[in-house]
Amino acid sequence: MTTSNPDHDHSKHITVSSSIASQTVDAIENISGVHSGYRRAHAKGICCQAVFRPSGLAAPFTSAPHLQEQEVNAIARFSGSSTDPLVADFMSPAKGMAVQFMLPGGDVTNLVGATIPVFFARTPESFLDMIRAVHRAQEGTLGPLDLLQEITSHFSESKESLLAVKKLMPPSSYAECQYYCIHVYFFNDREGNSYPVKFEWIPATGVHTLSIIEAAQQPDDYLEEELNQRLKFEPIVFHLHAIFGEKGDPTDDPTTAWPEDRRRIDLGQLYISDIIKEPVDLLMDPTIITEGMALSNDPILNFRHTTYAVSHDRRHQER
Numbered sequence: 001m002t003t004s005n006p007d008h009d010h011s012k013h014i015t016v017s018s019s020i021a022s023q024t025v026d027a028i029e030n031i032s033g034v035h036s037g038y039r040r041a042h043a044k045g046i047c048c049q050a051v052f053r054p055s056g057l058a059a060p061f062t063s064a065p066h067l068q069e070q071e072v073n074a075i076a077r078f079s080g081s082s083t084d085p086l087v088a089d090f091m092s093p094a095k096g097m098a099v100q101f102m103l104p105g106g107d108v109t110n111l112v113g114a115t116i117p118v119f120f121a122r123t124p125e126s127f128l129d130m131i132r133a134v135h136r137a138q139e140g141t142l143g144p145l146d147l148l149q150e151i152t153s154h155f156s157e158s159k160e161s162l163l164a165v166k167k168l169m170p171p172s173s174y175a176e177c178q179y180y181c182i183h184v185y186f187f188n189d190r191e192g193n194s195y196p197v198k199f200e201w202i203p204a205t206g207v208h209t210l211s212i213i214e215a216a217q218q219p220d221d222y223l224e225e226e227l228n229q230r231l232k233f234e235p236i237v238f239h240l241h242a243i244f245g246e247k248g249d250p251t252d253d254p255t256t257a258w259p260e261d262r263r264r265i266d267l268g269q270l271y272i273s274d275i276i277k278e279p280v281d282l283l284m285d286p287t288i289i290t291e292g293m294a295l296s297n298d299p300i301l302n303f304r305h306t307t308y309a310v311s312h313d314r315r316h317q318e319r
C-alpha cells in the first residue's frame, strides 16, 4: 500500500497528557513496588555494542540515513519484561531487544522489540484499567469474578496477545529469539509516497527454546551468562525485516497482526560484538525516529513517548 501523505512528518507525535503517563507509571509501581534507579518495566537488562550494516534495499522507500548504504554504530539492550530487576530470567516470559542507532550528525533513532507479535491493550486507557484491576485483585478489593469481568471486558482486544504469551517457551539465548517491534511506522520516499511498515529482528542462528524443565534448572541470570560466553567466540547477528502493509491492514492497532503473506524486505544486519556498561541516560523511546520515517496514529505507540520519559526521569533522579 502506498499513500501520498504530507502529514507523515517524522517530527510529529500525538501529544499525550503527562498526567495519564504518570498515573500509568504509578499504577505499575503500585503492583510491583519501586525498584530505585531501575526502569519501571524491563528492569533487568544488559547492553551491548553493535554495528548495523544496511542492505540498501530500503533506499527506494525511505531516506532514513541508517537504512541507506553506510554502516552505523548501535547499542542493543536485551531485557526481561518484569518490573523487578532481581527476578530470575526463567520467571519473566517475554523478552525485549531495544536498539539505538547512532546517526551521522549525532542524532539517534530507536527500535524497541519484544518476543510477542501483538500487544494486549489498544489504548492507554484500557492499559491503565487492566493494570489497576490487577492491583485491586492483589489488594483483595476486587474478587476473582470481578477481575475476570474486568479482563473479559477488554478480552476481545487482548485475546491475540494472551494466546501468544501462552505459547511462549523460555529462550535458550537472547540471541535466539525473534523480536517484534509491533507498531506500524511509515517509510517516506523522496517523491512524497508513504508506505506502512512493521519491523522484526530475525536471529541469524534461528529461534531456539528450552523446555520448562530445562529452563527451571538454569541459574537466575542464565541469559546474561550465555550472552557473555557466546560473545567470546563470535558476534551475534540479527536481520532487520520490514513488513509492508496492504490496503485494509490496520495501522493504529497494536493488538492485531497483519496477514502472514505480506511482502518483507531485509533491511540489513545488526552485528553485536561486546557487552558494555549501560550508557548514562540511555532512553529507548520508540517514537524517536528520523527523516524518511513517520509514526502511525497508534495510540499506544504515541503514549510510550511520555510514559518512558516519566520512568526515565524517576530512575534518573533516584541515582
Ligand code: HEM
Residues within 6 Å of the ligand: 024, 025, 038, 039, 040, 041, 042, 045, 077, 078, 079, 095, 096, 097, 098, 112, 113, 114, 119, 121, 124, 127, 180, 181, 182, 254, 282, 283, 284, 300, 303, 304, 307, 308, 311, 312, 315
Ligand atoms: C501501554 C503500553 C506500554 C507501557 C505503559 C510501557 C511501559 C514501559 C516503561 C515504563 C518502560 C521503561 C522505560 C525507561 O525507563 O526507559 C518500558 C520499557 C520497555 N518496553 Fe514498554 N511499555 C508499553 C508498551 C510496550 C510494547 C508494545 C513493547 C513491545 C515492543 C514494549 C517493550 C519494552 C521494552 C523492550 C522495554 C525496555 C527498553 C530498554 O531496553 O530500554 N513496551 N516500557
